[in-house]
Amino acid sequence: MSERAGGSPARTLAVAGYLADDVVRSQRYLLPLLVYVAVLGVLFGGDPGEPPGAWPASALALYPMAAWLAVIVANTEDPVQRTVTVAAAGGVVPVVTGTLLVGLAGDLLLVALPMGWPVVFGGHPYPPSVLLLGGVAHLACAVTGTAVGLLCARPLVERIGWSFCLGTAIVVVTAVQPWLPPVGVAVGALAALGPPPFAAAVLSLVLALGAAAVVWTVERRR
Incomplete structure (x- = not known):
């Protein structure tokens, strides 16, 4: 089957579902999730305070946790299993795209925790703009x-x-630079209660798509 046919949305979603099920069954996500919840428990324990509260710290903590989760998703299959999945999916495109989609879905779940914690358990108002x-x-x-x-x-x-x-080296070097987008700019906007950093969010998505393109290029040439 051609690479183009293998990239159909239905096939990509099927691969994403398969990979997500594989990650859940492996339970490898539990360690980063427990570490992340523990960090949030420290940050938001008691009264998280008025906005932004602990959000700058939780956003910064989210950066390495999301990277950790992405490594788990990408490595959920060994190289032999990966080859079989690529063949069954009809090409590399749906597998790489499915891996990215599972990572992004995990991001949404990780974001929901620090976003909901102070709203549900805190005693201060968090208006829609915040x-x-x-x-x-x-x-x-x-x-x-x-x-x-x-x-x-x-x-x-x-x-x-x-x-x-x-991964640790990249996160440490980039996270400590407050001027560096997307993470530094996003955390700075939170700390200053500035406007939403839409440009940083778009740039982060571009970086994720670029990373997926690099993975696709390397895997396609193997």
Whole structure:
């Protein structure tokens, strides 16, 4: 089957569903999820305060967690299983796109936790404009993490130890630069209660799509 046919939306969604089920069954997501919930428990414990509260810190914490999750999704199959999945899907496109979609779906779940926590359990009002700011900023950090995770996983980085070292280095170097988009700009907008960082969110999506394109190029040439 041609690569073009393999990229049909229905086939891509089927692959995404298969990969998501594989991730859930492997339970490898539990460790980053538990670590993330523990971090949020510390940040939002007691009264989270008036907005932005702990959102700048939770958005920054979301960055490495999303990268970690993306590595788990991309590495959920070993190379032999991946080859079988690519053949069954009709090409590399639906598999790489499905991997990206599962990572982005995980981002939405991770974003929902810090967004809902102070609203549900806090005693201060969070108006719609502030919620929009928080949502856009958290999404920018999460999607950027997904881009980093895809670039640090198979087929680009074969060994999980190197994935961890490379991902940690990228996150540390980029997260501490407040002027650097998308993460630095998004966290800065949250801290200053500025306008929603839509440009940073769009850039994060471009980075994620670019990372997926790099993965597709490498895997297609193997």
